[in-house]
Amino acid sequence: MKRFTRLAAAAVIASLGAGTAIAEGLYTPNLSYRTGPFAATGIPLMNGQADYMAMLNARDGGIGGAMIDFEECETGYSTEKGVECYEKTKGKAIVTQPWSTGITLQVLPKTNVDEIPILAPGYGFSPMADGKVFQWAFNIPAGYWDAADMIVQYIEGQGSLDGKKIVFLHLDHPFGKEPLPLMESLAEQKGFELVPVPVGLKEMQNQSAQWLQIRRERPDYVVMWGWGAMNAGAITEAVKTKFPMENMLGVWWAGHDADLKIVGEDGKGYKSISWSFPNADAPVMADIKKHVVDAGNSQSNEEEMSGVFYSRGIIISAILGEGIATAQKHFDTAEIDPGQLRWGLENINMTEERISELGLDGMVPPFSTSCSNHTGHSGGWMLEWDGEKFVKVSDLLTANVDNYAELIASSASEYADANAPWPVNEDCEG
Incomplete structure (x- = not known):
């Protein structure tokens, strides 16, 4: 496993001084695939994700006073290695990011037992949109x-x-x-x-x-x-x-x-x-350059950073960051647990105003989630x-x-029946 944000985190801690209280941190492992047959697409996505989290650590001291431990566990896009990475990281993780539909399907039943959210932005299993049935799985902001x-x-x-x-x-x-x-x-x-x-x-x-x-x-x-x-x-x-x-x-x-x-x-x-969508003029890009690239803590390059997949990596980490921040505010604690993050991911309200506050202008459409809507259905260009x-x-x-709400509901129900006993969120009403 590789750690791409530890140096940035250590620099921030040092700059704050010995008398400053720091939360222990938020462990948000990423099941990356920088090797294997899909590496060409994985590398820019992983770089965008890592650079956004490194920027938050360097610029803000993490999220809500807690540093982000954004560790990568390399899978090579192998389902078997992905499950191994999930088992290695789940003990202290507040989220799992499988990065493969195959891996997602394998860890989906495990997350009900382990009670850890799956974050699979724009991929995974489409019926995960039904948050009542798939209470620990999210494919925000849009599904297949x-x-x-x-x-x-x-x-x-x-x-x-x-x-x-x-x-x-x-x-x-x-x-x-x-x-x-x-x-x-x-x-x-x-x-x-x-x-x-x-x-x-x-x-x-x-x-x-x-x-x-x-x-x-x-x-x-x-x-x-x-x-x-x-x-x-x-x-x-x-x-x-x-x-x-x-x-x-x-x-x-x-x-x-x-x-x-x-x-x-x-x-x-x-x-x-x-x-x-990549927007070179979005404020977040200037902040990443200042706090990560110029500091020598990025693995990316100018050409890659102008592309669709690098910017998508940024958006994915921004979605996770928003879920964390929402949970921290609601539960009044910096060091949230997986159950609290689940609540945060169920209560994201990414309005145009909030997108602008995050410096992501023009890079992602507005969307919102709820306990029953774990996809957001953001739309796209x-x-x-x-x-x-x-x-x-x-x-x-x-x-x-x-037009396909019934297909979502019936597919979710079929999955739950095939994997019975399958716990559902009986308290979910909207």
């Missing part, structure tokens, strides 16, 4: 079903979907299969043909067979549910086969600047839904690659959650 709905909304905005054909190019992994129930439902409702095309973990960099099938299908659109090396492989094949890039759209994990820079201008028009960078090409899109 939200993403699928918003992508289909955007496509429909270009014209009727009746009679159209959409290929669903997805990683053959729990992450890639997550949206299928909703995509199938939307296909039935809107009259389009859905053609699932899976990509095996060993096929991510060589998708010639998948793109041969796509050429034969001649779809109107390709929706890509990709991750890591799969994204670059798919985008490269799309360009090679001359698929119209303006008709290829990805989930937020398939909108990584480095993947598109491989094809540059040829990738122009490719789109990705996103609940985060459609981003488009302009040949050099991602730019916003839509107003804020919001998911039609009411």
Whole structure:
């Protein structure tokens, strides 16, 4: 395990002087993946997360007077290693951040016993939105079903979907299969043909067979549910086969600047839904540069810091920080426990005003949570690659959650029944 904020924390403590009382700290481990087949996407995300927490330690002395111990436990995106990291860190942690749908599904039942919140921003298991059933799990600020709905909304905005054909190019992994129930439902409702095309973990960099099938299908659109090396492989094949890039759209994990820079201008028009956006002029970026980068405590670089995934890492840590601060204020203590953090994560109210107070202007849409709503359903922007960078090409899109609320409830209920006895939050009323 690696510690990226200890030096910054020690510097802050030293600067405060021997006579200053300091809380012991908040242990918020991150199950990182800086190695393995998904490292190219993991590194900027982890750097953004770590730099935000290091900035809070250096600028503010942590959160609410308690320093943040943001330790990383490397998983390589392996479910087995992820479970090992969870077991290693859960003893004193106030949160677990699994960073994989596979790991999330494995630790989900354990958190009911251990009573520790899972924070899985924008990933994990979509029915986790039902906070009454999944009382210890959060996929704030938006879930996979939200993403699928918003992508289909955007496509429909270009014209009727009746009679159209959409290929669903997805990683053959729990992450890639997550949206299928909703995509199938939307296909039935809107009259389009859905053609699932899976990509095996060993096929991510060589998708010639998948793109041969796509050429034969001649779809109107390709929706890509990709991750890591799969994204670059798919985008490269799309360009090679001359698929119209303006008709290829990805989930937020398939909108990584480095993947598109491989094809540059040829990738122009490719789109990705996103609940985060890089804003170099946001005050938080200046604070990170001053307190972390200039102090030599960042592993990032200028190019990476301008990208979507680094800024998303910042937003993820900001969400965790807001949950911590909300709990500290409510329970009037700096050193909160996991149960108190759960309450904090259930009572986030990220208004435009609060986003501005945190220096995150333009970087995340407003959202709020409750004991029954563990996702927030923030909405997102459609981003488009302009040949050099991602730019916003839509107003804020919001998911039609009411359209699949029954799917959330029934899937949550099925999961609870299959894993009985499954404790639920009987006190949750809203």
